[in-house]
Amino acid sequence: MREDICSIPINDVFLPKDGCPFCRMRDMLEDRMAVYITGAAMMEPDIRIETNRLGFCQEHFNQILAKGHKLSVALMLESLLKQVQEEIFPEDGKPNPKKIAAAVHAREHSCFVCDNLEKNTQHLMGSFLALWRKDPDFRKLYREQDHICLTHYGAVMEAAQKLPKKEFAEFYTVTTRLAKQYLETVTGDVSHFCQMFDYRSVGGDWGNSVDAVERAITWLTTRQPITDQDSGEKNR
Ligand SMILES: [Zn+2]
Ligand SMILES: [Zn+2]
Numbered sequence: 001m002r003e004d005i006c007s008i009p010i011n012d013v014f015l016p017k018d019g020c021p022f023c024r025m026r027d028m029l030e031d032r033m034a035v036y037i038t039g040a041a042m043m044e045p046d047i048r049i050e051t052n053r054l055g056f057c058q059e060h061f062n063q064i065l066a067k068g069h070k071l072s073v074a075l076m077l078e079s080l081l082k083q084v085q086e087e088i089f090p091e092d093g094k095p096n097p098k099k100i101a102a103a104v105h106a107r108e109h110s111c112f113v114c115d116n117l118e119k120n121t122q123h124l125m126g127s128f129l130a131l132w133r134k135d136p137d138f139r140k141l142y143r144e145q146d147h148i149c150l151t152h153y154g155a156v157m158e159a160a161q162k163l164p165k166k167e168f169a170e171f172y173t174v175t176t177r178l179a180k181q182y183l184e185t186v187t188g189d190v191s192h193f194c195q196m197f198d199y200r201s202v203g204g205d206w207g208n209s210v211d212a213v214e215r216a217i218t219w220l221t222t223r224q225p226i227t228d229q230d231s232g233e234k235n236r
Contacts, residue, residue, distance in 0.1 A: 005032050006120040010128050014141050021145050022152035023222050029120055030063055033113050038068020042075065049111055051076055052083040057111035059223070064113075125159035133167060143174050147182030151222045186216045 006029060013025045056064065057173050065073055087103050130201040148156065153175065158170055189212035195201055196209060217225045 003034050006116070006123075008124055010124070010131050011141070014138070017141075017146055019146055020152055020219075020222070021142075022155065023149055025124060026117065026121065029117055029124075030113065031067070032112050033116060034060070034067035037076075037112070038072040041071055048076070050132070054110045054112040054115055055080060055084075055107055057114055057212060060111055067152050082143075085121045092103065097205055101213060102140035113195070121155065122159070125155065127158055129163065129171075132171065133163075147219070147229055148175060148178040149219050149222050150179070153179040169235040180218060186212060186219055190216050 007028065008025055008028055010025075014021045016024065018024075037047070037051065039062055084107065087107070088100060132142060156175055159173075160168055160175070163171055187207075189207070189209045191213045193209035196204060196206055214225055214227075217223075
């Protein structure tokens with residue numbers, strides 16, 4: 001992966017103060033990768049070797065399909081499918097169910113974008129902490145974030161282990177407030193949503209609970225739920 005694809009201006013990511021800033025950072029990386037994979041990378045054999053080896057998870061297949069020309073995706077799939085055939089259905093040797101299951105399992109759990117995201121996120125977390133340590137304005141900007149989602153609370157805590165003890169105490173207080181306060185708010189909103197279905201609430205005020213379910217799922221998973229799937233029968 002070319003380095004410039006993944007160089008993200010940390011300060012800019014934190015400016016909007018809307019949602020989780022690390023989700024925004026991830027979105028920015030994903031966006032650039034999807035454009036790159038179906039664009040410039042089509043001419044780079046090294047990248048094709050890696051995309052054939054790792055494939056993509058469903059989330060990232062969706063993203064590259066949304067960003068790139070369908071022909072680019074088809075060309076990538078052509079060599080990817082051939083490699084899958086060689087791995088899962090080898091021409092020689094006795095059938096080995098354990099090996100087949102392991103090969104399929106490995107495929108299901110590997111993704112070129114996820115792999116690169118993880119590597120680059122670790123690097124970006126380091127840059128983020130360095131900026132937090134040296135820049136008082138950025139510390140203020142960080143304090144003023146709307147919230148931090150569950151996944152990124154964990155990721156930030158993992159990175160923060162490297163901070164000196166005294167700085168960690170301040171960082172921990174601010175970060176934990178951003179994650180925990182939002183959890184408390186969203187929990188209250190979900191309860192309010194549930195209460196609104198009680199007959200005693202008829203005509204009551206929904207307050208901030210209308211999108212509480214979506215916000216709770218987004219906080220737990222880092223992704224907004226897709227609710228337009230037609231699953232046929234539904235428990236309403
Ligand atoms: Zn997040
Ligand atoms: Zn993925």
